[in-house]
Amino acid sequence: MEVGFLGLGIMGKAMSMNLLKNGFKVTVWNRTLSKCNELVAHGASVGQTPAEVVKKCKITIAILSDPAAALSVVFDKDGVLEQICSSKGYIDMSTVDPGTSCKISEAITSKGGQFLEAPVSGSKQPAETGQLVILAAGEKALYDAAVPAFGILGNKSFFFGQVGNGAKMKLVVNMIMASMMITFSEGLVLADRSGLNPHDLLDVLDLGAIANPMFKGKGPAMLQNNYSPACPLKYAQKDMRLALALGDENALPMPVAAAASEAFKKARSMGLGDLDFSAVFETVKVLKHSS
């Protein structure tokens, strides 16, 4: 099967590499074209523009940083819209808001193309090992056609019906995840400041009802101030912003998420945006020390 792939960041590079290693023919494009070289060394072809990739491939997948990037790759000159047509499908796996996804869907379908949003739960390592959870919505026929690729990229795919539902599910999941990271950070600092060993806290948490891969995977690195990016903090802050907007649209008060969002904003203002989102721990450390 031949697919196009737009966006070779942390996620896109790992995902397109997985497709290549599992026998897919892949044509890649990245805004910074030099990032295509590693994929080419593993057998990928390169398109010079998103339009060129779509022209060549029946199905094109994208995973880009944020709503502005997702829109730009579709609507700008040499973008997806220039070549999308009735025999082609476009799958956007970026984390965006439902409105952005609907705008892209309307443009693609107005040209006769098929559209699926398919954001993913899971980070750098699940992307590398093909263990993502795929949260799709949109054109069911395109979902069915993409199942072989989704089977390589993830260990479970969901189909949630109309466009927007995949984006909403992803934002709810990440809202919970980012809020949990703040509570976890406060717990680590509280343990330390009250004379406990935070490593003991990690052991205790891991044996109880709230054990989870995030605490287990990120906790030890956080205690060493190691924030090598798997999920960049700037994206966690973007997701909180989009989740709060979803809450706003639904008139839902979310005081915990709102407070967590402020902490992620603070972390960005401290220059931590390109580090892993667990670097929000630094804002909690600062607050506790200054009080």
Ligand SMILES: NC(=O)C1=CN([C@@H]2O[C@H](COP(=O)(O)OP(=O)(O)OC[C@H]3O[C@@H](n4cnc5c(N)ncnc54)[C@H](OP(=O)(O)O)[C@@H]3O)[C@@H](O)[C@H]2O)C=CC1
């Ligand atoms: N990292 C993670 O753990 C996870 C991330 N996500 C989501 O997946 C998406 C990608 O994340 P990730 O791979 O980590 O991000 P990266 O920052 O590593 O990569 C971002 C990609 O978007 C491209 N890009 C940015 N702006 C533009 C633009 N204006 N036009 C064209 N291309 C653009 C970048 O191109 P260039 O190389 O030229 O900068 C790059 O290919 C985000 O929506 C994120 O929220 C979802 C689950 C987990």
Ligand SMILES: O=CC(=O)O
């Ligand atoms: O967006 C990040 C994730 O782990 O999901």
